[in-house]
Amino acid sequence: MAFGKGHHLSLIDGSAFIFRAFHALPPLTRKSDGLPVGAVSGFVNMLWKLVEENKGPDAPTHVAVVFDKGSHTFRNDLYDQYKANRDEMPEDLRPQIPLTREATRAFNIACLEQEGFEADDIIATLACRAREAGGRVTIISSDKDLMQLVGDGVEMFDAMKNVRIGREGVEAKFGVGPERVVDVQALAGDSVDNIPGAPGIGVKTAALLINEYGDLETLLERAEEIKQPKRRQTLIENADQIRLSKRLVTLDSDMELDYGLDSLEVQEPVAEDLLGFLTEMEFRTITRRVAEALGAEVPVIEAPEAEQGEDAGDEAEEVPFDASAYEIIRDADALAGWIAEARARGWVAVDTETTGLNEMTADLVGVSLSVEPGEAAYLPLTHRAATSDDLFGSDELAEGQLALDEALDLLKPLLADPSVMKIGQNMKYDAKIFARYGVAVTPIDDTMLMSYAMHAGLHGHGMDQLSERYLGHHPIEIKTLLGTGKGQITFDRVPIDEAAKYAAEDADVTLRLWKAFKPRLHRARVTTVYETLERPLVPVLAEMEMAGIKVDKGTLSRMSNAFAQKMAALEDEIQELAGEKFNVGSPAQVGDILFEKMGLPGGKKGKTGKYSTPADVLEDLATEHDLPARVLDWRQLQKLKSTYTDALQDHINPDTGRVHTSYSIAGANTGRLASTDPNLQNIPVRTEEGRRIREAFVATDGHRLVSLDYSQIELRILAHIAGIDALKQAFAEGQDIHAATASEMFGVPLDQMTPDVRRQAKAINFGVIYGISGWGLARNLRIPRDEAQGFIDRYFERFPGIRAYMDDTVARAKETGYVETLFGRRINTPEINAKGPTAGFAKRAAINAPIQGTAADIIRRAMIRMPDAIAKLPATMLLQVHDELLFEVEEGAVDDLIGAARAVMEEASLPAVKLDVPLVVDAGQGANWAEAH
Structure with a gap:
């Protein structure tokens, strides 16, 4: 039957699949002869996934995999530098x-390639012929060069992201429809393929020009009309180069082919052929899956005799998960055997099981070890004996467990052995648990942090999520052991046999993730980030968290009472302004007062039919009315009281008398640390009440708290990255940067500067870094929106480099899918090409990430160097809060500490990055945190 209406052609970009597989997966060699087969394995798995998922009414009727053949094509004859800067094939x-x-x-799929042409040309020719014949086409690729083909029945599908790309997706990428993609590419050029384009014109500018003039030829013919001199000159001088670029990017959709569409009809795989190839490659897992799916016998793949400890690069998934195969270590001899295995290999995955999530209070229940995929064991230590008649369970230890002290004595030398790598998932938790039992863990590798270095912004980094995504395995869920709600038990009450399956699997998964991730760090070009900014931070944070900070419970209690009195006074004031009594703590009642009784604009009812009064709505209204402003003040006090002065009292550790926060290294995409249980980074510092909470954080007798805080670090980084000469000069001269900005914007001499004008400039300075809008600034300053927007417009007029930085950053993020800090930290921006409200958020995040991320990297570098710098001083680093480090130091050593810590912080970017502006660190000291800051 001839290809036509109702038929669906699927064209797979084979070259893209190969390179994606090669760079995304760990190296894999065939065990029998050492042949590299990692890319083949990934390619086969991707192809099988497509075959398996392409079922049902939308399945393709015709399919082909298309490859590049050789490196010389007709484009090299047109332009000898085409793709000349590409690296040699690994x-x-x-x-x-x-x-x-x-x-x-072997899959019985048409395999197409042709000398002198690229795979893209073959895809273009087949897609156009299929479209002309009345059929549908899906191009399985994310290659931007193929987007010129989209439309009228042709779409693309990014198999890695599971995203379909139609006309809208192309417009989001290029700013024009598919029919004008080549015009934009001809102007913008492409550094990857060495297509020259028009110097200085990027995709965004190219799209603007094409949309204004209609097409490339018209633009070049009317280039004299362009107002911008530089742009006009570029187009006139480079017209021939631009036309050549268009020929290079235009796909040949009319190739001579010696086969027709009908020859690409879908064929079922022949089991003997496919299984024969997979067996020859020695792919155990995929061979088993395919055999089961085709109803064939699973071939036996013999393992060579010489295979002993040489498969560190093998796919972690080659060995199936089998919880019944895990060992339970019940005596010293068995544990000694596992320790010997770890020493022989030079690595061991380690995981702890405990009675809770708080490392400062949880008790150790057991330890898991894994040395190879599928080879894992659980060492139970303090499981309780089962009992039927005791509601709370027995406190007697279950039988068949090694004594805790004996086990730790055996493990201690291994966990501290510098020649054996200890591998963990969120290793900081386990290291702190061991540290409380007097056991040091070093050196370490952390799979959570490896994932964070490679995948920040793409997904979470928890073990279960990583296991499903990268190992295709859903781990046993903890709730199946502990239960949920009121009936939940602690891990020491779980029967050992059941606990072992769960716990040993965690170590097994962690080891497999390590084997998958470790070789990929250098391919993702994040080895330096992981080795200098992530891994060395773990022991530093663990020490800080265990040190904790002293909090005065009496001070917190008095503040809670004072806040309660202030809230009562505000309630009276609010009710007087409203003219009636109502519950200020009820958002719905506040809404009724504002929107029903007072008739204010902006009221919206939710699904329940009641008004919503979130902070942004009240902030808008607060620019013109007192009542919503007072409600905001009341809510602020309520939050301070409930979140801090009340809750902090419960966080004081009864054994240490101190509060021990926990820092998440992988908590924010930009590299900023997150603080939890309790969160000490969100204590408000702009209000007097918020600042007063810091009074409760105190130094012990004979000590002082010392705060060292980077001064305006993000503005300094912005001045450097965006090349803003006026800001650089102001920083170099040590000027008041907000006053200097106000002087530039409003034309007010520095000696005539008023606090109010400076405050406005300060709000804009910091707001711009976060992509603030006119609405946002209006809320911050409580001024009308038009006035706020005028401030922002004037700011960009005075500092045009900032707008250029923003536009360039967004364009680069759209092109590559990520942004980077000055230290190479990659922050992925998967939503950057989205439509709707998420687009604005993604753009703001992309603009801010290199600035905030660079600041985060700098303070990380300072923290990592700090322990050595202050080792001889009677001082301890306690907290990191954004750009501030807090220390506790003996009274006589305050000046020495400030000198040493300031030197580390101000030189933290060196030698990797030399900033154009100086880093300045402000220091303060006091009996409490409020005095020190």
């Missing part, structure tokens, strides 16, 4: 290329 990928063709044929 040596271990070269032998895998022909194997991917074999794999395609």
